[in-house]
Amino acid sequence: AQRVTQPEKLLSVFKGAPVELKCNYSYSGSPELFWYVQYSRQRLQLLLRHISRESIKGFTADLNKGETSFHLKKPFAQEEDSAMYYCALRVYNQGGKLIFGQGTELSVKP
Amino acid sequence: ETGVTQSPTHLIKTRGQQVTLRCSSQSGHNTVSWYQQALGQGPQFIFQYYREEENGRGNFPPRFSGLQFPNYSSELNVNALELDDSALYLCASSGGVGTQAEQYFGPGTRLTVT
Numbered sequence: 145a146q147r148v149t150q151p152e153k154l155l156s157v158f159k160g161a162p163v164e165l166k167c168n169y170s171y172s173g174s175p176e177l178f179w180y181v182q183y184s185r186q187r188l189q190l191l192l193r194h195i196s197r198e199s200i201k202g203f204t205a206d207l208n209k210g211e212t213s214f215h216l217k218k219p220f221a222q223e224e225d226s227a228m229y230y231c232a233l234r235v236y237n238q239g240g241k242l243i244f245g246q247g248t249e250l251s252v253k254p
Numbered sequence: 255e256t257g258v259t260q261s262p263t264h265l266i267k268t269r270g271q272q273v274t275l276r277c278s279s280q281s282g283h284n285t286v287s288w289y290q291q292a293l294g295q296g297p298q299f300i301f302q303y304y305r306e307e308e309n310g311r312g313n314f315p316p317r318f319s320g321l322q323f324p325n326y327s328s329e330l331n332v333n334a335l336e337l338d339d340s341a342l343y344l345c346a347s348s349g350g351v352g353t354q355a356e357q358y359f360g361p362g363t364r365l366t367v368t
Contacts, residue, residue, distance in 0.1 A: 187258075193356075237310065242297070246294070
C-alpha cells in the first residue's frame, strides 16, 4: 500500500533549537518525495523535493530508502518557520498523484 | 503570471444537494488535480485532468465528477452531498504529468454540508 506517515501532529520548539519533522513512507516503486508548507492564511506551497537535493530556507531533507524515511531538518528554528508541514509521495500511476501525510504543525516559540 | 484561483471561497450546502466548484489553472498549465482535505488531515487525491481528459482517479465514489475546459480551467462536481463531504477542496495545476511537473495549489474552497 502507498502511504505517508507523519507521527507528530504538533512539534513545539524554541527559537534557535534544532528541528526535525519526521516522515515515513510505504511505496513499492522508486519514491519521489516532497515537503509542502502552509503558512497561516496562505496556500499550500512546495518547500523542497528530494530529487533537487537543495536547502530551502535552511531546511534539508534526505531520502533514506533503507528506513523509508524523508525527515525534514533545520539546525536553528526561526519564529517564521511556524506553519503546517506536509510530507508527500508522488506515485506514477493515476496521473502522478500526490499522497500526503496528515501534517505536522510546527510552533517556534520566542 | 497569474496563480491558481478557486471559486467560491466558502459554500454551505444541505445534504442531498449538488455542488460545483471551479478552478482556474496557472497560466501555461494544462493539468489540474483536485484534492479533498478534511479537518486535521492531509489532502487526499480525488482526480486529475490532463488536456481535458481524466488522467487518474483516487478512491472517491462516482458522485464526484469533473471537467476540464479548453482553456484548462476545471470544475469539480459533487452530487448527493453527504455530511462527510464537508472539507476544504484544493485544486492544483501543473505544466504536465511528468515527474518534473510541480503542482501549484490554489487557496481552496471550504465546503460545509449541513
